[in-house]
Amino acid sequence: MARRTSLPVTFVVPTIAILLVLSMVPTLYAIVIALQNRELSTPDYSWVWLSNFVDLFLDRRFLNAVWVSVKWEIVTVVATMVVAIGLGVLMFEVASPRLRNVYCLLFIIPVLLPRVSAAFVWKFAYHPLYGIATYPYRLITGGLIFDPLSKPGTALFAVASVDVWQWGLFFAVIVLKLLETLPPQPIEAARLDHAKRWQIHAYVTLPMLKAPLISLMFVKMIESLRSFDLIYVMTRGGPGVATETLDMYAFSQGFIESGKVSYASAMAVLMMIATVITFTMLWKRAQA
Amino acid sequence: MRAGRLIGRIVLAFAGFMAVFPLLWTALNALKNNVDIITRVPRLVFTPTLANISYIIGRDSVLTGLYNSIVACGSAVLIGVVLGLPAAYAVARYPNRWAGDIQFFVLSLRFLPPVAVAIPLMVIWLQVGLYDTLPALIITYSLLTISVIMWLAIPAFQAVPKEIEEAAFVDGYGAYSVFWRIALPVAARSLAGAVAFSFVLVWNEFLIALMLSSSNAKTLPIVASELSQQGMNVPWGILNASVVLLSLPPLLFLGVLSGFLNSVFRQKKT
Numbered sequence: 001m002a003r004r005t006s007l008p009v010t011f012v013v014p015t016i017a018i019l020l021v022l023s024m025v026p027t028l029y030a031i032v033i034a035l036q037n038r039e040l041s042t043p044d045y046s047w048v049w050l051s052n053f054v055d056l057f058l059d060r061r062f063l064n065a066v067w068v069s070v071k072w073e074i075v076t077v078v079a080t081m082v083v084a085i086g087l088g089v090l091m092f093e094v095a096s097p098r099l100r101n102v103y104c105l106l107f108i109i110p111v112l113l114p115r116v117s118a119a120f121v122w123k124f125a126y127h128p129l130y131g132i133a134t135y136p137y138r139l140i141t142g143g144l145i146f147d148p149l150s151k152p153g154t155a156l157f158a159v160a161s162v163d164v165w166q167w168g169l170f171f172a173v174i175v176l177k178l179l180e181t182l183p184p185q186p187i188e189a190a191r192l193d194h195a196k197r198w199q200i201h202a203y204v205t206l207p208m209l210k211a212p213l214i215s216l217m218f219v220k221m222i223e224s225l226r227s228f229d230l231i232y233v234m235t236r237g238g239p240g241v242a243t244e245t246l247d248m249y250a251f252s253q254g255f256i257e258s259g260k261v262s263y264a265s266a267m268a269v270l271m272m273i274a275t276v277i278t279f280t281m282l283w284k285r286a287q288a
Numbered sequence: 289m290r291a292g293r294l295i296g297r298i299v300l301a302f303a304g305f306m307a308v309f310p311l312l313w314t315a316l317n318a319l320k321n322n323v324d325i326i327t328r329v330p331r332l333v334f335t336p337t338l339a340n341i342s343y344i345i346g347r348d349s350v351l352t353g354l355y356n357s358i359v360a361c362g363s364a365v366l367i368g369v370v371l372g373l374p375a376a377y378a379v380a381r382y383p384n385r386w387a388g389d390i391q392f393f394v395l396s397l398r399f400l401p402p403v404a405v406a407i408p409l410m411v412i413w414l415q416v417g418l419y420d421t422l423p424a425l426i427i428t429y430s431l432l433t434i435s436v437i438m439w440l441a442i443p444a445f446q447a448v449p450k451e452i453e454e455a456a457f458v459d460g461y462g463a464y465s466v467f468w469r470i471a472l473p474v475a476a477r478s479l480a481g482a483v484a485f486s487f488v489l490v491w492n493e494f495l496i497a498l499m500l501s502s503s504n505a506k507t508l509p510i511v512a513s514e515l516s517q518q519g520m521n522v523p524w525g526i527l528n529a530s531v532v533l534l535s536l537p538p539l540l541f542l543g544v545l546s547g548f549l550n551s552v553f554r555q556k557k558t
Binding site for chain 1: 292293296297299300303304306307308310311313314317325326327328329330371372374375377378379382384390392393394395396397398399400401402403404405407408409410411412427428430431434435438462463464467488491492494495498499509512513516524527528531534535538539541542545546549550553
């Protein structure tokens with residue numbers, strides 16, 4: 001369709017120009033602020049260049065936040081993929097087509113919820129005395145108290161479980177749809193060779209779906225960066241700093257505790273550099 | 289093998305139950321008096337009350353939040369449609385050597401951590417005098433809606449059979465009327481899915497709204513989260529009711545979005 005028309009220019013240029021302005025202005029400005037010493041309480045500021053970044057690497061709470069973020073990323077991505085593949089394969093194996101449709105509809109519901117809603121729903125459910133999720137434990141132990149959100153050892157996993165509840169179930173639907181797009185012949189051939197059900201999936205279907213499953217994981221890695229809403233509502237980074245991820249720490253430095261906008265911005269800039277480099281490399285490798 | 293299948297069915301049924309039960313329980317709690325919520329043994333039988341819901345709907349802060357959410361998300365989605373759909377069509381149908389770069393650029397906007405966007409924007413809007421206003425929120429959200437709509441609409445336009453558009457050109461249609469009269473209507477269903485998705489995304493957005501508003505421009509998620517800041521002695525029924533109100537709009541799109549998902553994978557098959 002090589003026709004001479006002005007359409008590509010009039011359709012693409014304004015949109016891309018607006019996107020460039022909307023994204024580059026805050027990005028560059030974030031770097032500018034990070035090199036200054038702005039605080040919310042006063043309009044005065046001066047240039048301090050890299051001293052915010054130096055301070056960050058001496059800040060043990062920052063290093064803790066990096067570690068928590070890495071843990072969060074690994075736990076949520078791995079658990080989501082395990083749940084998604086497990087339930088996807090199960091639906092493919094034991095559910096009738098009609099039942100599959102029902103499950104697909106049900107499994108999409110959690111991911112549509114605002115994360116604030118999901119966080120509240122589970123915060124009530126995890127309540128040690130009145131929560132519905134802790135009720136079985138109270139019942140079995142005869143009234144012992146289990147408070148997953150206020151123990152440093154379990155808080156991160158309790159919050160991560162909400163993330164997996166939202167994304168793992170949703171991705172299970174996608175894994176099922178991917179399995180349904182596969183040609184039936186290789187599966188039949190494996191069955192004729194007396195392969196067991198799990199072997200068919202482990203050695204035939206899932207390897208065939210390697211590329212889409214990797215892109216799915218890529219999407220989840222990006223979405224896992226947006227953990228702030230869940231953590232803000234459920235634990236506020238606590239108990240102590242056990243669930244304080246980078247965005248939570250940047251927020252509390254910039255807005256709750258001290259109003260050190262520049263310090264927070266330096267953190268944001270480091271996050272931005274790390275994620276853009278990582279994901280650009282991953283994306284280019286996945287494309288190649 | 290039989291036992292294995294049975295266990296599989298049970299696991300699946302349990303997962304299905306887990307998917308909706310917490311939400312249903314919340315909806316149920318929204319209809320309870322506080323005494324029926326604060327019980328060590330969960331209560332299924334209780335005298336329902338509409339007090340929580342009428343309290344929520346009657347509160348000014350909730351109504352303002354609802355209004356702000358609708359205006360901010362509606363406008364941002366509208367901007368996303370007006371700017372995103374034509375650009376997506378051009379990238380899909382008139383690919384040039386930048387098409388790949390444009391697609392990657394649009395995707396890479398999603399890599400930006402929201403804090404990294406929100407902090408500088410807060411300073412900028414403060415300086416311009418637009419902090420805590422809806423226009424600031426709408427402009428910021430447009431970045432999200434335009435990029436997401438573009439990203440999802442490119443494959444939707446590519447799925448429109450080229451022959452239909454070719455035939456229209458032969459009939460003497462210009463490039464623009466082919467877009468308006470052929471491509472848009474043919475791809476309409478997938479495009480509706482993309483637009484609905486972008487709406488859900490900004491409706492659910494929290495961090496940016498939290499940083500860009502202090503009193504006037506608070507959206508519903510912010511108002512709902514503030515209801516809980518009053519500690520645990522807050523009437524739980526009211527909190528549950530606000531969660532239900534906040535969750536309803538995205539769930540309205542359940543049908544559209546699952547249809548969208550189906551159409552995406554049906555395309556891959558053929």
